[in-house]
Amino acid sequence: xxxxxxxxxxxxxxxxxxxxxxxxxxxxxxxxxxxxxxxxxxxxxxxxxxxxxxxxxxxxxxxxxxxxxxxxxxxxxxxxxxxxxxxxxxxxxxxxxxxxxxxxxxxxxxxxxxxxxxxxxxxxxxxxxxxxxxxxxxxxxxxxxxxxxxxxxxxxxxxxxxxxxxxxxxxxxxxxxxxxxxxxxxxxxxxxxxxxxxx
Numbered sequence: 001x002x003x004x005x006x007x008x009x010x011x012x013x014x015x016x017x018x019x020x021x022x023x024x025x026x027x028x029x030x031x032x033x034x035x036x037x038x039x040x041x042x043x044x045x046x047x048x049x050x051x052x053x054x055x056x057x058x059x060x061x062x063x064x065x066x067x068x069x070x071x072x073x074x075x076x077x078x079x080x081x082x083x084x085x086x087x088x089x090x091x092x093x094x095x096x097x098x099x100x101x102x103x104x105x106x107x108x109x110x111x112x113x114x115x116x117x118x119x120x121x122x123x124x125x126x127x128x129x130x131x132x133x134x135x136x137x138x139x140x141x142x143x144x145x146x147x148x149x150x151x152x153x154x155x156x157x158x159x160x161x162x163x164x165x166x167x168x169x170x171x172x173x174x175x176x177x178x179x180x181x182x183x184x185x186x187x188x189x190x191x192x193x194x195x196x197x198x199x
Contacts, residue, residue, distance in 0.1 A: 001025070002056045003187065004049075006040065006093060007063030009033045011159050012110070015176035016060055016183045027053060031063070040064065040089030043096065050100040058187045059097045060108045061090050067124040068167075074124075082128040086110075090132055094139065098147060106148040108186040109136055113155040113199060119167055129153070133195050140193030148192035152182040155199045174198050 001024045007013040008028035020026050028034040029049065036052060039045040040063060050056075064086025067078050090109045097107060114122050115129035136151045143149060156164060158173040165173070182196040 001058055001187070003027065003058040003060065004029055004053055004056050004097075005060045005062065006030075006038060007061060007110075008035075010062055011157055011176050012154065012179055013062040015180035016062060019177070019180040019184050020187065024057075027056075040092055041084050043092050046092045046096045050097055053100065055100055055102055056097075056105065057102050058106045058108070059093060059101065060183055060187065061093050062110050062183075064089050064110065064128075066122075066128060068121050069124075070121055071123060079124055082124040087128045087131050087135075091135060094135070094149065098143070101147045103146060104148075106150070106187055106192075107136075108183055109149070109151045111151050111153040111195070113153060113171070113197070115153060116197075117171075122167070136195070137193050144192070148186075148190075150186040150192060150194045150196060152179070152186060153195055153197045154179040154182070155197075172199070 003024050004027045005017050006029045008017050009030035017026050029036045029038055038049040067081040094107050109132055111129035111132045114125045118126045133151050136149045139149050156168045156171050156173045158175040161173050179198045182198050
């Protein structure tokens, strides 16, 4: 398969590429690095990427920024960070990318454990991750028979434990290569409209 991994230069993205590239042609896409570059917050940038890449069998997105901060100090402008990036960025990729998918292809998006388990100062992340999951489940209904769409929902990465562990007290981390197997399941398996938790 020809697979586009957007966010391929990040911790999860690198692990996903490593898990897929032995069996497939993988195009690594980053914001500033990789085989190609894209700004997922810009529909024009996403459209230009797929014009360059052409037809593909699978699209994986492991990128998107979120806002974390105290509720009482958060402005609507700050809250939009997650909406514009992790939510609308992935929506941009799905809505535009569907037209470059070969029939029966797949789209895999990324949410996170806080969709189900909110943490302190993470209300933006919970809102956005839950919205990504709702989007994919609904799209799967309309896309039935044309393409598949799923979401991987990882917990705290072991590789990020030192930096983010204090925000996730009592959470069990998982290494990126374990998380990557959920993306393999989505890309190579038959299911659609699924949320794959890696907790």
